[in-house]
Each structure stands twice: as C-alpha cells, then as structure tokens.
Amino acid sequence: MTQTDTQPQEKQFPVLEGAENITIDNLTARVKKLDEEGYRLLTATCLDRGEKYEIYYHFDKDLTMLHLRLLVNKEEEVPSLSLIYLCAFLIENEMKELFGVKFSGLFVNYGGRLFLGEDSDITPMLKCVDC
Amino acid sequence: MSTRTVIPMGPQHPVFPEPLQLKLSLKDEKIVDVAPALGYVHRGIEKAAEKNDFTQNVFLVERICGICSFIHAVCYCMAIEDIMKIELPPRANYLRVIWGELHRLHSHMLWLGLLADSFGFESLFMKFWEIRERILDILEKTTGARVIISACAIGGVRRDISDEHLQEILTVIDKCEKELNGIIPVVMSDTTVKRRTVGVGVIEKEKAIHLGIVGPVLRASGIAQDARMTGYGAYKYLDFKPVVEESGDCYARAVVRAKETYQSIGLLRKAINQLPSGDILTKYKGNPGKAAAVSRVEQPRGELIYYVEGNGTKNLERVRVRTPTFSNVPALSKMLPGMELADAPVIVLSIDPCISCTER
Numbered sequence: 001m002t003q004t005d006t007q008p009q010e011k012q013f014p015v016l017e018g019a020e021n022i023t024i025d026n027l028t029a030r031v032k033k034l035d036e037e038g039y040r041l042l043t044a045t046c047l048d049r050g051e052k053y054e055i056y057y058h059f060d061k062d063l064t065m066l067h068l069r070l071l072v073n074k075e076e077e078v079p080s081l082s083l084i085y086l087c088a089f090l091i092e093n094e095m096k097e098l099f100g101v102k103f104s105g106l107f108v109n110y111g112g113r114l115f116l117g118e119d120s121d122i123t124p125m126l127k128c129v130d131c
Numbered sequence: 132m133s134t135r136t137v138i139p140m141g142p143q144h145p146v147f148p149e150p151l152q153l154k155l156s157l158k159d160e161k162i163v164d165v166a167p168a169l170g171y172v173h174r175g176i177e178k179a180a181e182k183n184d185f186t187q188n189v190f191l192v193e194r195i196c197g198i199c200s201f202i203h204a205v206c207y208c209m210a211i212e213d214i215m216k217i218e219l220p221p222r223a224n225y226l227r228v229i230w231g232e233l234h235r236l237h238s239h240m241l242w243l244g245l246l247a248d249s250f251g252f253e254s255l256f257m258k259f260w261e262i263r264e265r266i267l268d269i270l271e272k273t274t275g276a277r278v279i280i281s282a283c284a285i286g287g288v289r290r291d292i293s294d295e296h297l298q299e300i301l302t303v304i305d306k307c308e309k310e311l312n313g314i315i316p317v318v319m320s321d322t323t324v325k326r327r328t329v330g331v332g333v334i335e336k337e338k339a340i341h342l343g344i345v346g347p348v349l350r351a352s353g354i355a356q357d358a359r360m361t362g363y364g365a366y367k368y369l370d371f372k373p374v375v376e377e378s379g380d381c382y383a384r385a386v387v388r389a390k391e392t393y394q395s396i397g398l399l400r401k402a403i404n405q406l407p408s409g410d411i412l413t414k415y416k417g418n419p420g421k422a423a424a425v426s427r428v429e430q431p432r433g434e435l436i437y438y439v440e441g442n443g444t445k446n447l448e449r450v451r452v453r454t455p456t457f458s459n460v461p462a463l464s465k466m467l468p469g470m471e472l473a474d475a476p477v478i479v480l481s482i483d484p485c486i487s488c489t490e491r
Contacts, residue, residue: 013448014440016423040340043453045438058425058436058453063361065425087343087461098177108166115173115490125178 013049016056019069027070028079034059039066041085046095048127053101057081074100082107090114098125135163138472142171146249146476149486153463153479157472165467167460173490180450185211185419185441186285188450193279195452196488198238199430201230204283206428207450209363210439211285213424215417220410223287224365228402229300230270230282231364231428232395236307237266238431239388239395242483243318246385249480250327255317262310265303272296287412297403304396315389328382332466332478335379342462345455346433347391348482351376351383358429369401381481388483418445430455432483454488 022030031041042058042065049071055078057068072078080103081088089108095101097114100123116124136157142150150171156164176195180188192207193200205227212219244259267277273292274280282290292300318324334344339352349356350373357373359366374390376383419441427436433455440448459482466478 012421014422016425016438035341038340041343042434042436043451043458045449045451047440047449056438058438063356063358065427067425085341085343086464087458090457090461113170115170117170124175 013047013054015069016067019056019067022057022068022070024070024072024076024078027068028081028084030068031057031081031084034066035084037061041081041087041091044088044091044095046099046101046125048099048125050127053078053099055095055101075102077102077104079103080105080107097123099123100126134158140475140479142168144476146245146480147484147486148245149484151479151484151486153467153475155467155472155475160472162467162470162472162475165464167463169460169486169490171490172487176491177450177452181447184445185447186445188447189283189285190281192450192452193281193283195454195491196430196485197278198241198485199234199432199435199488200279201234201283202428202430202435203452204281205231205364206426206435206437207439208283208285209426209428210424210437211419211441213426214419214422214439214441215285215415217286217413217415219287219413221365221407222291222409223411223413225402225406226288226292226411227283228365228369229292229399229406230274230280230288232398232402233266233270233300235431236304236392236395236399237263237270238483239392240266242388242431242480243315243385243392246318246477246480247324249476250323252323255314258310258314262307265307269296269300269303272299284412286415287410289412291411297406300399301403304399308393308396311392315392318385318389324385325382327474327477328385328481329378329380331381331474332470332481333378333380334462334466336377338465339379342465343458344433344462344482345458346430346483347374347384347387348433348459348462350374351387352379353377356434358427358434361427363426363428365402365405368405369398371398381477384481418443419447423449432456432485432488433459452491454485454491456482456485456489460484460489 039059039061045056047054055070059066093110093114138155141152152168154166192203240259240263244256247255274282336353355373359371423440436453438451442448
C-alpha cells in the first residue's frame with residue numbers, strides 16, 4: 001500500500017495510495033455515507049505539514065481499507081466525527097492534544113489533556129523547526 | 132429517591148493490571164454513565180520513533196506492550212518492508228507466525244486467568260497461569276527472553292528455530308492442550324462463571340461495527356473480522372478461519388478467547404509441519420524513501436494498525452500506532468450503563484484492556 005507519486009502542490013510529501021481527497025465542507029457528509037454503508041472507523045493519522053495539517057481517516061469494510069485525506073490550514077476548525085462514530089472522540093482528543101488540531105462539536109472534550117500532564121509540553125508531536 | 136454518585140474506578144484497582152480510571156456515575160447500584168480518564172502511562176513512543184534510526188524502532192515499538200511485543204515489531208516491519216519493497220524469505224514468514232501465535236497463546240491464557248481472578252476463582256486463575264509459564268519457557272528457549280523477544284527484524288527474523296526446539300514446541304503445546312482440556316470446560320460451563328458473564332456488558336451485532344470495536348470483542352458480537360483473514364505473512368497458507376460467537380456478552384468474549392487458544396495451538400502445529408527451509412532474513416540497503424504505508428496485523432486483543440511514512444533519511448517522518456484497546460475503550464460507555472456496579476470489573480476486563488498499548 002505505498003505510493004511515491006506526489007501531487008504538484010505538495011511536492012515534498014508522499015500521498016497514501018488510493019487515498020480520497022476530501023475537504024472540510026464535505027467531510028461530514030462523506031463520513032455519514034460511509035457509516036450508512038457499514039464502514040468501520042479504524043483511526044485517523046495526523047501529520048504536521050508546515051502551515052497545514054494533513055489528516056488521514058482510515059476506514060474498513062470487509063477487510064478492505066479506505067482512506068480519506070484532508071488538508072487543512074492550522075487555524076481552521078475541523079468538524080468532529082464523534083457524533084457519527086462515537087469512537088472518534090478518543091482519536092480527535094488525541095490529535096487535539098498532541099498536534100493542536102481544532103475540532104468543532106467534539107462529543108467528549110478532554111480540553112487538550114488526554115494523555116499529558118498539566119506541566120507537559122503543549123502539542124509535542126508538531127515538528128520542531130529549530131531542531 | 133436516589134441521587135447520582137460518582138465512583139472513581141482505578142487507576143489502582145485489583146482487576147486492572149495497568150492504570151486506567153473510569154469515572155462511574157451511579158444511581159443506587161446501577162451504572163448510568165462512564166467517562167474514561169487516561170494518561171498514566173503515556174511515553175511519547177510515536178515521537179521517539181521519529182527521532183530514532185528506523186532500524187532501532189523495531190526494538191522501540193516492541194516496548195509499547197509487554198504482552199504482544201513481538202506482534203508490534205511484526206506490524207512495524209511489514210510497513211517498512213512495504214515502503215522499501217523487501218520480499219521476505221518464506222521461512223521468515225512462518226517463524227513470525229510461530230512466535231506470533233505463541234504470544235497470542237500466552238496472552239489469552241493470561242487473560243483467562245485474570246477473568247477467573249476478577250470473580251474470585253483463584254484456583255482457576257493459578258492453573259491458567261501455570262500453563263502459560265510453559266509458553267514463556269519456550270519463548271525463552273528459542274529467543275533468550277520471555278516477553279520482549281526481539282526476534283523480528285526488517286526483512287525477516289533475527290533468529291532461526293532449531294529442529295530440536297521445534298519438536299519441543301510441539302511436545303509442549305500437546306501438553307498444554309491436554310491441561311487446557313481440563314480447565315477450559317470450567318470457563319465454558321461452570322454455573323458461577325456463567326452467572327457473572329452471561330448477558331453482562333452486551334454489544335449487539337448491529338452496533339458493533341459502528342462502535343469501532345475490534346478483535347475478540349468484535350468477534351464475540353457475531354462479526355467474522357480478523358486481520359489474519361487478510362493472509363499476511365504465512366497465514367494465507369494456514370487455512371485460517373476466525374472464531375465467532377453471537378451473544379456479544381462477557382461470556383461470548385471468554386468463549387472466543389478460550390477457543391482461540393485451541394486455534395493458536397492448531398496454527399502452531401500447521402506452521403511447524405509446513406515450515407520451509409532456507410534463509411530467514413533478506414538483506415536490504417538504504418533508507419525508506421518518500422512513501423507511506425499502512426500495515427495491519429491481529430494482536431491477541433484485536434487489530435493493530437501502523438501508518439509509517441519515510442522521507443529518504445534514516446529517520447521516519449511519522450509512525451502512527453493504532454492499538455486494539457484504543458478502539459475498544461470507547462465501547463465501555465455502551466457496555467457499562469444499565470449494569471450493576473459489581474459487574475464493572477468483569478465488563479472492563481472483558482475487553483482485555485492494555486493501557487500501555489493505548490497510551491503508547
């Protein structure tokens with residue numbers, strides 16, 4: 001399941017083979033449809049792409065995976081999937097805490113403290129540009 | 132008239148092998164709501180995996196879990212092998228199955244023992260753990276370590292298993308099977324076990340997929356889903372069929388795991404009998420290129436997924452680990468409400484929670 005092709009506007013980063021591009025505007029509708037079709041939400045993977053986040057939502061049906069790829073500016077709010085798939089609340093709280101992704105409509109909100117303690121670094125998974 | 136009471140279950144609790152807190156809201160003795168609180172064993176392993184050389188990560192990811200460590204390494208190596216287009220020697224695929232199934236066997240026996248312990252059946256608990264010791268002894272003989280065996284490597288496996296040790300594995304699993312025949316019927320049919328597990332913590336088939344549950348919990352709800360059905364490694368040659376139960380309660384989860392111990396014994400016999408001769412490691416050169424891969428395998432607790440992305444250097448751009456308990460914890464908020472407080476330990480244990488896996 002690899003792909004070395006790159007899209008013209010994001011030359012430096014690979015794109016997962018077969019991933020379906022999606023936008024903030026049609027994310028919820030697309031995921032609702034997948035839920036109706038019997039897809040299981042496996043997880044989501046967040047990647048720090050400089051000015052943007054790249055989020056892959058991974059689904060499965062009958063042992064075949066489907067990946068949705070969302071590129072969003074870091075200041076934009078991403079609609080939460082936790083009202084469609086309850087299990088998304090842990091995934092999204094983790095992304096919020098470790099990457100700083102902003103979610104709207106998060107069903108259970110840990111306020112950015114799911115795994116980390118009060119004295120831990122904020123958003124430790126972001127790439128350190130000075131390192 | 133009753134009022135709501137919030138009881139913190141954990142982080143230290145007799146049935147939890149690892150720290151997890153569940154805030155249980157009660158009305159009298161009935162659970163009405165639950166909120167999981169995590170963060171006791173987060174180690175930042177995904178971040179550490181970006182800082183390490185990609186070859187060192189094999190040892191790092193093994194340390195995510197103290198029970199299914201080898202299977203973490205297999206899943207990580209599969210993703211790297213996918214990116215670098217490395218073909219494994221057939222013997223290496225079989226050896227991965229053998230060590231993987233030994234891990235599943237000892238993990239399930241550990242769980243069956245803990246289940247017995249959770250409702251105070253101490254003699255059954257000790258008997259399961261006594262049998263489990265024999266599997267750990269095999270792991271030590273074949274690799275030099277009992278739990279974190281470091282036998283997996285990118286391109287295959289690091290060690291071979293001698294004919295003498297293969298014969299010994301067959302002898303030991305024969306003995307284990309005989310001993311399990313004496314105690315697994317207790318789990319399946321004993322009145323005290325059934326009274327604590329039948330109809331408790333039910334997840335119906337229709338809700339199972341939507342809740343995102345995985346592994347024995349999903350299969351106990353009547354869904355035939357097991358990553359081994361994809362035929363990764365040598366599973367495609369072993370005629371694998373998943374164990375499925377229909378009732379979706381704690382009892383069904385126990386039965387699935389009990390039957391899977393026999394299934395693992397069967398898979399071990401097949402793998403050893405079909406084990407091809409030849410190399411155990413494919414040599415490779417260079418670093419993972421700019422590419423991404425998703426791999427998945429079946430751990431004792433369910434489906435494990437790795438997303439790995441290379442950038443052409445010895446460091447990886449991203450390693451994302453989705454462990455089975457991470458998928459099963461949200462389902463507790465459906466299993467627990469409506470049940471008695473006294474059922475909570477058995478229900479929580481029925482998902483076989485691994486908190487070190489969940490938090491990484």
